[in-house]
Amino acid sequence: MTGAYDPIAAGYTAENDGSLMNAYYERPAMLSLAGDVAGRHILDAGCGAGPLSALLLERGAVVTGIDSSAGMLEHARARLGSSVDLRVVDLADPLPFADDSFDDVVASLVLHYLEDWGPTLAEFRRVLRPGGRLLVSVEHPFAISLMRREAGERVSYFATSLRTEKWEMGGGTAELRFWDRPLHAMTDAFTAAGFRVAVISEPDSAPGAREKFPEDFAGFSGTRFLGFLFFVLNVD
Numbered sequence: 001m002t003g004a005y006d007p008i009a010a011g012y013t014a015e016n017d018g019s020l021m022n023a024y025y026e027r028p029a030m031l032s033l034a035g036d037v038a039g040r041h042i043l044d045a046g047c048g049a050g051p052l053s054a055l056l057l058e059r060g061a062v063v064t065g066i067d068s069s070a071g072m073l074e075h076a077r078a079r080l081g082s083s084v085d086l087r088v089v090d091l092a093d094p095l096p097f098a099d100d101s102f103d104d105v106v107a108s109l110v111l112h113y114l115e116d117w118g119p120t121l122a123e124f125r126r127v128l129r130p131g132g133r134l135l136v137s138v139e140h141p142f143a144i145s146l147m148r149r150e151a152g153e154r155v156s157y158f159a160t161s162l163r164t165e166k167w168e169m170g171g172g173t174a175e176l177r178f179w180d181r182p183l184h185a186m187t188d189a190f191t192a193a194g195f196r197v198a199v200i201s202e203p204d205s206a207p208g209a210r211e212k213f214p215e216d217f218a219g220f221s222g223t224r225f226l227g228f229l230f231f232v233l234n235v236d
Contacts, residue, residue, distance in 0.1 A: 005068075011170020020205070047108075050079045050084065053076065054080060057080070064085045066095070068091065124193070141229065160180065187200075196235075200229070204223055
């Protein structure tokens with residue numbers, strides 16, 4: 001996965017900053033689950049161009065950001081300046097931090113790029129302090145299973161399976177690999193790594209989303225949809 005986003009870094013950053021799914025759904029949900037972060041040391045694992053890091057900073061957190069894409073981190077540095085320690089790190093590798101370094105780890109839409117969650121979750125657990133939290137967002141497994149079936153794929157919801165997509169943004173093209181897995185495989189991985197599942201959330205979109213994106217909500221009676229799935233995991 002290292003560097004996969006480099007060819008589309010500029011285009012993806014621009015899209016992500018204002019999109020329904022990211023700006024009006026995923027980031028507001030993560031911030032709501034995080035609550036009061038003032039003074040907390042937070043690792044933004046898979047920080048991309050840093051939009052969530054910036055919002056955590058505004059709320060008083062001390063943030064460290066890591067991502068496998070050097071191209072995305074260039075945009076993060078332009079956004080965040082020297083206020084955040086940013087490093088190129090592949091989440092499949094050991095993390096370059098001491099034990100008990102962080103109060104929280106946020107893993108925003110990144111775990112679904114990994115086939116095996118075990119080593120990465122073990123590293124998150126290692127760098128979290130006692131009483132720390134891991135906040136996770138992933139693609140909703142039910143929504144992905146439905147999408148793949150509607151596309152004519154013969155795939156079992158209960159299997160962990162590879163999905164490859166080609167994304168074209170900002171004049172660049174990237175081939176991205178996603179590992180889809182059922183809900184029980186996610187929670188089993190969390191508990192096997194020593195986390196306690198405190199929250200599983202399927203949140204509403206942010207206020208104003210329906211008005212800003214009326215075409216996306218056509219056919220929906222409200223402001224909720226199956227997009228991403230969110231977890232708060234505690235270290236006891």
